[in-house]
Amino acid sequence: MHLPYPSQGTLPTAQRHAARPRANLQTGRRWACALLGGLLGLSGLGMTTPLRAEAAASEHVVLVSIDGWAHHYWEDPKCHMPTIKALAAKGAVAKRMQCSFPTVTWTNHTTLVTGVHPGKHGVLANDYWDRAQWKKIPLIPDPIFNKEEIVKSPTIYDVVKQAGGVTAAVIWPASRGASTLDWTVPDVFDQALFEKYSTPQLLAEAKALGIPYEKQMEWCKLGNPGKAPRDYLYSQLAQHLLKTKKPRFLALHLVSLDSFEHAHGRQVPEAYWAANDSDNRVADLMRACAEAGILEKTTFVITTDHGFISYDKVINPNVTLRGMGLQKTTLGRSLDRSSRVFAMGQGGACMVYVLDEANKTQILKDITPRLAELEGVETVVPSQEFASKLGHLTAAQDPREPDLVLSAADGYTFGDSLSDTQVISRQEGVKGAHGYLQSHPHMHGCFVISGAGIKAGAKLGDINNVDVAPTMARLLGLQMPASDGRVLSEALEQP
Numbered sequence: 001m002h003l004p005y006p007s008q009g010t011l012p013t014a015q016r017h018a019a020r021p022r023a024n025l026q027t028g029r030r031w032a033c034a035l036l037g038g039l040l041g042l043s044g045l046g047m048t049t050p051l052r053a054e055a056a057a058s059e060h061v062v063l064v065s066i067d068g069w070a071h072h073y074w075e076d077p078k079c080h081m082p083t084i085k086a087l088a089a090k091g092a093v094a095k096r097m098q099c100s101f102p103t104v105t106w107t108n109h110t111t112l113v114t115g116v117h118p119g120k121h122g123v124l125a126n127d128y129w130d131r132a133q134w135k136k137i138p139l140i141p142d143p144i145f146n147k148e149e150i151v152k153s154p155t156i157y158d159v160v161k162q163a164g165g166v167t168a169a170v171i172w173p174a175s176r177g178a179s180t181l182d183w184t185v186p187d188v189f190d191q192a193l194f195e196k197y198s199t200p201q202l203l204a205e206a207k208a209l210g211i212p213y214e215k216q217m218e219w220c221k222l223g224n225p226g227k228a229p230r231d232y233l234y235s236q237l238a239q240h241l242l243k244t245k246k247p248r249f250l251a252l253h254l255v256s257l258d259s260f261e262h263a264h265g266r267q268v269p270e271a272y273w274a275a276n277d278s279d280n281r282v283a284d285l286m287r288a289c290a291e292a293g294i295l296e297k298t299t300f301v302i303t304t305d306h307g308f309i310s311y312d313k314v315i316n317p318n319v320t321l322r323g324m325g326l327q328k329t330t331l332g333r334s335l336d337r338s339s340r341v342f343a344m345g346q347g348g349a350c351m352v353y354v355l356d357e358a359n360k361t362q363i364l365k366d367i368t369p370r371l372a373e374l375e376g377v378e379t380v381v382p383s384q385e386f387a388s389k390l391g392h393l394t395a396a397q398d399p400r401e402p403d404l405v406l407s408a409a410d411g412y413t414f415g416d417s418l419s420d421t422q423v424i425s426r427q428e429g430v431k432g433a434h435g436y437l438q439s440h441p442h443m444h445g446c447f448v449i450s451g452a453g454i455k456a457g458a459k460l461g462d463i464n465n466v467d468v469a470p471t472m473a474r475l476l477g478l479q480m481p482a483s484d485g486r487v488l489s490e491a492l493e494q495p
């Protein structure tokens with residue numbers, strides 16, 4: 001069976017994006033085939049008719065993700081963020097927002113726009129192990145696949161576009177080449193890819209205005225010193241779109257807070273600075289809406305993809321697996337083909353792939369207790385519990401899924417370098433990580449919704465990030481009936 005990707009052929013075709021390389025299509029088809037025969041089916045994907053709900057309470061929704069904006073910042077007096085706090089005072093704020101597992105960037109940005117758990121939307125982690133190609137395939141930062149190859153559920157911008165609305169996204173993860181984005185730049189590092197998958201007219205207008213998109217890769221290569229200029233650049237592009245295109249839906253991803261937390265840990269001076277810089281970027285967008293005359297008709301959704309933990313110890317499960325005779329490396333650099341297990345890190349989570357299919361059951365029996373007793377391993381999730389505990393499929397349903405999942409305790413993260421020799425290695429100084437089980441309290445994120453259609457002073461309690469997309473759809477008079485979440489009606493003026 002070889003089926004096309006779910007969205008292909010059912011959504012409007014953009015003329016501006018280059019065709020996908022054939023090899024990648026084939027790669028994706030393998031697991032698309034497995035998935036489509038599994039849980040997902042095709043319901044909700046062949047969107048030929050826009051789904052309208054009631055009268056729209058809002059004409060424009062602006063979704064901003066501040067990467068790594070953990071819930072503990074909200075009540076932290078050292079974290080100022082005056083613009084967003086003012087938005088919250090006039091709107092609604094969640095106590096905490098639970099994110100998706102693994103609590104990593106690509107997975108959770110996709111949940112925010114689809115409203116479904118990762119097993120359904122298909123962006124399973126920042127990377128996955130390809131059992132056939134015998135290598136780690138990066139999804140971050142969209143170096144290989146277009147959106148239609150990896151996102152298998154309708155997004156809010158698909159639905160808005162289907163209903164005739166103008167759509168825009170500025171470096172939104174897993175949106176590369178999306179045929180339903182009228183105006184976009186992708187979340188990629190490489191300059192050639194950035195320009196190839198950006199809307200040509202947007203780049204032409206940016207050039208005329210002196211918005212320096214040609215600096216994208218140079219600033220990416222700078223690492224953390226390039227993060228604030230990048231957020232400023234992306235905000236300039238988003239402001240231009242709000243002022244001149246007045247999109248019905250615009251999404252913006254801000255990158256600096258996450259990066260400073262990775263480098264220094266959570267709730268440190270660098271992170272407070274970055275959070276406040278992100279707040280300034282939100283103020284930029286509000287000014288642009290005011291200039292465009294749409295501020296009163298716009299709803300702002302300011303949220304995030306995951307929380308953060310500080311750590312100084314790294315768990316290396318591959319050292320244990322090698323000690324058990326289940327893994328061999330070539331010069332500590334590549335995984336020998338005789339290896340039977342590989343443990344792939346995702347920050348505070350570890351995805352364990354059993355590569356010896358014939359003996360998988362016995363190998364899992366052998367390794368599960370050994371990995372569970374490693375210092376710093378807090379939780380072990382067998383594949384029978386992937387659906388109920390993680391919102392994921394099993395490897396039998398999607399071979400990109402692992403066979404076992406580990407999650408670390410506070411203070412630890414996972415490594416997957418093949419050259420490590422110690423099961424636990426200590427870092428010099430403290431760093432930050434995410435990826436842990438979505439139930440870990442440090443992994444919860446912030447969520448603020450304010451503006452058109454939102455009740456002032458509403459308190460939302462604990463919410464889930466699958467609730468965000470259907471709520472945005474409802475505000476725009478649309479529906480996302482396949483969502484795993486609910487409309488946050490307690491925040492709406494007209495529930």
Ligand SMILES: [Zn+2]
Nearest residue numbers: 067068105305
């Ligand atoms: Zn992130």
